[in-house]
Amino acid sequence: MKITSIKSHVLRYELEKELGYSQQYYKHRTAHLVEVQTDDGITGWGECFGPGNIALANKFIVEKVIQPLILGEDPLNKEHIWQKVYNLLRDSGQKGMPIQALSGIDIALWDILGKKTSAPLYQLLGGKCNNDVPVYGYGMMLQKKSADELIDLFKEESKQIKSKNFKAMKMKVGLGPKEDLKLVQAVRDSIGKDFKLMVDANHAYNLKDALYVGKGLDELGIYWFEEPVAPEDYEGYRELKQKINTSIAGGEAEFTKYGWNKLISNKCIDIAQPEVCGLGGITEYLKVAALAQANFIPVINHVWGSAISIAVNLHLLTAQPDMPGGLFPSKSMLEFDTTEKNIFITDLPKEEFSILDQVKNNNGFASVTENIGIGINPDENFIKEFEVNE
Template sequence: MKIVKIQSHVLQYDLPEPLGYSQQYYAKRSAHLVEVTTDEGITGWGECFGPGNVALANKAIVERVIQPLILGMDPMDRDVIWHKVYNLLRDHGQKGMPMQALSGVDIALWDIAGKVAGLPIHKLIGGAHRDHVTVYGYGMMLRPDETADSLAARFVDEAAEIKEMGFAATKMKVGLGPKPDVKLAEAVRRGVGDDFRFMVDANHCYTTSDAFYVGRALQDLDAYWFEEPIAPEDHDGYRELRAGLDINISGGEAEFNRWGWRQILENRGLDIAQPEVCALGGISEYLRVLALCHAHFTPVTNHVWGSDIAVAVNLQLLAAMPPMPGGLHPWEPMLEFDTTHNHFRDDLLEDPLDIAGQVKTTNGTVTIPDKPGIGVTPNTDFISEFEIT
C-alpha cells in the first residue's frame, strides 16, 4: 500500500454572533481536515488544530511541505513517517504550525491503519479501559457588545442551561480583568448551584500576581480547575501557582511534542495535563506524551477543539487511557465538548455522534465508537459546501 495523495480541507462559515475569549473575538467558525488517500482505495481522515488564516497556512504545510516528503511511502509505517517529517522540519520549527500540520497527517494514518485492521483505534493502542466517557460542556464565552454586568447575567442562565442539558460539568471563559472575571465566575456558580463542578479557562491572560488574585477567589467558589492562568512559557509561574493555590492548575494545550512536555512535567507546575492531539504531533506523539504524564503521576484530560473528527479521535484516546493511579474508584478523564454554535460538530459526519443527545439520556456520558479507525466518516458533500481556498 502506498500514499498517493494528501489533501487539506479548510472549512469555514459565519457564526450567528461573534464569540470571544481572553485573546480575541471571532465571527467565523473554522475547521481543518486532512484526507490521506492510498493506492488501494483506503482513505484516512485527520484534523489539524488552528483556525482561520492559521488553518490556511497549515494547509500549505500539509500539501506543499509534508506531502512531497511522504508520497509513495507505506501509510502503515506511521512512526517512520512521523520521524522523517519531524527530523526534516526540525530546523524550521519544533513547535507550532509544522507540528499542527503533522498532527492531522498522523491522525489520518492511524485512521487508515484501523481500517486496514478492521479495528477501532483504541484496539490498536491496546484496548478500551472504559466503554463510555463523562462529558463536560463548555460555553460562557465573551461577547464584544456586552458589559461585565450583562455577561454575568448571561452566564447565570447559560451555565444553568448546560447543567440542564445533562452535562456532568461545565467550563467558562474569562478575560475581562481580575475583578470582573471573579464576578463572572460567581455568576456561573449561581447558575449551576453549589454541588455542580465548574472550571475556568483564562487562555493565559493573567500575570502571576493577578492569577493568584483570581485563583484565591476560585478556591472560595470551589471551582474544579483553573486552566491556562498565565503564559504557557512561564514554567516558574505555573510552579508557584500550583504550590500556592488550593485549586487544580491545568494547561498544556499550547505545548508540542514529548520534549516540550518533558519540561512542563519535570517542572511540576500542573495538577491536570491537557494535551491537544490535533496540535502536539498527532496520535503517535500523543501516546508518548501520555506516557510521560503518567510517569510523572499527572492525570490527563485532553483538550478538544474543532470538528467531530477531533471529537471522535479523542473518544478513541480517552477509551484507551489507562486509569491513573488505579483502584476501585480511579481518577477518570472527561471529554471536552463545545456547546456553542458549530456546524462542523453537528452536521459534518455521515452518521453524527450526537454528543448532546447522548449526554441528555445517559446521565452525562457518551459511548466510544467501535467502527474501524477513528470510527466516523465525514460527508464529502458537506465538506464541499463549506470548503474555502
C-alpha cells in the same frame, strides 16, 4: 501500501453571533481536515488544530511542505513518517504550525491502519479501559458586552448546560482579575456549590494577577484553573501551582514530547490537557500520555474542532487507564462544545454521531462506536459547501 496524495480541506462558516476568549473575538468557525489517499483505495482522515487563518497556513504546510516528504511511503510506518517529518522540519518549527500540520497527517495514518485491519481506533490503542466516558460542556464564551450583561448571560447559559446533563462545565474569563471573579461567582451561584466548574483564562494573566484570581477561585470551589499564565512561563506555572489550592490545568499550547517533558518536569500542572490535533498527532500523544502517567498527572484532553477530533478523543479516553485507579477512581472527561450549533460536529459526518443525545440519554456519558478507524468519514458534499481557499 503507499501514500498517493495528501489533501487539506479548510472549512469555514459565519457564526450567528461573535464569540470570544481572553485574547480575541471571532465570528467564523473553522475546521481543518486532512485526507490521506493510498494506492489500495483506503482513505484516512485526520484534523489539524489551528483556528481562523492559521488553518490556511497549515494547509500550505500539509500540502506543499510535508506531502512531498512522504509521498510513496507506506502509511502504516507511522513512527518512521513522524520522525522523518519532524527531523526535516526541526530547524524551522519545533512547535506551532508545522507540528499542528503534522498532527492531522499522523491522525489520518491511524485511521488508515484501522481501516486496513478492520479495527476501531480504541483497539489499536490497547483496547477498552472504559465502556463510556463522562462529558463536560464548555461554553460561556466572552461576548462584546458589558461585564454586567455578561454576568446575566453566563448565569442563564450555565443553567442550560447543566440541564443538558453534562457532568461538569467550563467558562471563559478574561475581563480583568476583579471582573473575572465576579463572573465566576455569578456562575457558581447559578449552578450551586456542588456542580463541577472549571475556569479557562487562555493565558490572560501575569503571575501576580493569576495569584489574585487563583486565591479567589480557591474560595469558590473551582475544579481547575486552566491556562492562567502564558504557556512559555514555566516558572509562573510552578509558583502558581505551589501557592494555589485549585488544580492548575494546562498544555493545549504545548507541543511534542519535548515540550511536554519541560512542562511536566518543571512541575507546572496538576492536570494535563494535551491537544492531539496540535501536539503531533496520536503517535506523539501516546508518548505524552506515558510521560504524564509516569508522573501521576491526570490527563484530561483538550478537545476542539470537528466530529473527527471529537471521535479521536473519545477513542483516546476510552483506551486511557485511570490514574492511579481504584474502586471509585477520578475519571478523565471528554470536552464538548455547547456553544451555538456546531455543524462541523453535527452535519459533517456520514455516520450517525451525536454526543449531545448520548449525554442527555446516558446521564452525561458518551461511548465510542465499533466503526473501523476513527469511525467518522466526512460527507463530500458537506466539504464542497464549506471549503475555503483564502
